[in-house]
Amino acid sequence: MFLGLDLGTSGLRASLVDEAGRIVDTTEASYPVAHPHSGWSEQDPADWIAACQGTMAALRRTQPKAFAALRGIGLSGQMHGATLLGADDKVLRPCILWNDTRAHDEAAALDALPDVRRLSGNIVFPGFTAPKLLWVAAHEPDVFSAVAKVLLPKDYLRLWLTGTHVSEMSDAAGTSWMDTGARAWSGTLLEAGQMRAEQMPDLVEGSAVSGRLRADLAAELGLAGSVAVAGGGGDNAAAACGVGALAEGAGFVSLGTSGVLLAARDRYAPAPETALHTFCHAVPETWYQMGVILAATDSLNWHARITGHKPAALSAELGTAIGAPGSLRFLPYLSGERTPHNDSAIRGAFAGLDIATERADMTRAVMEGVAFALTDSLEALKATGARLDRLLAIGGGSKSPYWVELLATVFGLPIDLPAQGDYGAALGAARLAMVAVTGAKPAEVMTPPPVARTVAPRADLTPAYREAYQGFRALYPALKAVT
Template structure:
């Protein structure tokens, strides 16, 4: 048996699979996020441990024989977080998450430092790990002096599971301390951020062994033999493993809390000026690039809160088929934006509101705005040389037929919808564990899911959506001055 653990922003998901990849059981435990000040986003790392104890306890109670046969665990997790530990591995402060934007000034300083983009292959975004530590240095100097180790969220969970400080290439590439082409920590980037290599975890590839489960946990969970932990991966790299996206030309679009448009690459081809992320993949000698928007289904969740209607009810107000773009334009910058603007200060807007607009038209505009933002990411990816002919559509927003039809026509790309079942980050983590334990090749384990159906762009509407996207794109510079 093999286990995939995906440490997400809102909860930990566990997936128990057989060696041939069949999903046998799953569990989930939720936890909260604290926002003590505007722009701050923090979690208590102990909540991650508690969630792991919960899911493992539930799995053992329901499937004791399967848990006893566990031989490998793969880890996936939210990227860019900063978990600060002292020399005794005590947590020094709440972990600062990927959507924490307090370090915007520090990110700008690091991004303007000589050779940083060349080394890392990326803009230094405020959500990355390095500017967070620079913020701590400036604002919590006594605490900064005690920092002996910085771990990404999933790797703090690994530390609890194994007692070892280890990370993988894909997650580490999102810190802005990493030489993404060389797949190693960069002493120059670390020094620019006032950090040292000895404060970093050891590195392994995602499909390689990365520690062994502690004996006391094996005994507590009734596991009969040794358990290897795989290096694992950042959430999007692991999701790509779960979806079989690691060959050149393959990719997916994810309508989750944030929005992601990912393209797998067989070579390293960074283009930082596009605000496209270029990271190591979780499998050796592969990379991936992605455009990221900070709010996708989060935009619909926001509209749900202000209207008092559940997201599903909002989606249900829309017709079965698209009929062309709305006269109302929504800019989905509720938490700032990454690709292509790298602008933590920008905020969302409705443009063209009319007294006649109703709840359904607001919902349509929100869905279209997210689709237009993802079109910006597709255009940015094309500058890097990435070429995508189809995309796998995943994430909670992919349950809306209207949203999928809109997205296919805005991107002007067919969208493949996988058959029901697991194919995300937790499955990708479990697959990485299979490779780490058995030595199997990733291409033999990380197959694409069966496709239930394909949604094609509406040829009669693509020109109209292209024109609407042009109007949308022109609005960013028009409103930007109001948020500077």
């Protein structure tokens, strides 16, 4: 048996998976996020440990025989968080999370330094780890001077499980301290961020063994044999392992709170000027690129809150098949935007409101706006030479037939909908543990899920949607000029 632990922003998901890759049982535990000031987002790492203890105890209770056969644990988690440890491995302050924006000035200053984008392969976003430490240096110098190690969230969980300071390539690539092409910490980037090599954890590949479960913890859990803990992966890399997106041409579109368009890459081809993220994958000699929009289903949720209707009801008003694009445009920049604009200050807008505009017209515009914003990411990926033959759709928004057909048509790509099941980051983490323990090839373990159906682009509507997309693109500079 193998255990995948996915340490998310709002909770930890634990999936027990058998050697055939089937999920035997899954459980979750939640924990709070603190926002002590506007733009701040923090978490107590002790809550992660409590959630891990609780989920493992629950699986042991509900699946005693299966849990006792545990051979490996894989870790996935929210990226970019700064967990600061003193010389005694005690936490020095609450972890500063990925969605914390306090370090915007430090990020801009770091991004402007020579070689930072070239070596890291990415723009330095305020949510990345390196600018957070520069903020701590400027505003909490006593804490900064006491830092002995900096760990990403899932790697703090690993420290509790194994007693080792280890990270892996996919998560480390999001710190702005790593040479993402060389898959190693960069002395130049560490110096730029006022950090030292000894403050970094060791690095392993995500599909390699990073350590062993502590003997006292194994005994407490009733585990007799040695249990390996794999390197694991950042949440999107682990999700890609969960859906089998490992090789060039494979990718997925995720319609969650935010929107992600991810493409696996066989080579390193950074394009930081596009605001694409270029990170190491969780398997060796592989990378991935992804575009991120900050409000995907969040845009529809906002529209639902304003209109007093549930998101599913709004989507149902449009039916299951798309028609011609509407004349109303929506820019889904409710919380700023990442790809391709890297603009935290921009905000959303409707353009083309008419006295005859109805609720369904606004719903259509919101869903089209999200599709067009994700198409910005697709165009950026194409510019780097990424090849996408088709996409797998995941996330809550993929339950809308209308939205999926809209995406397929705007993208000009077939979109596969997986058969019912859980193909998320916890499964990907468990798969990484399987590879670490058994030595199997990643492609043999990390296979795509069964496809329930494929949604083809509407060729009769593609030209109209391409024209509408060009109109959408023209609106950003106009909006920027007045906001």
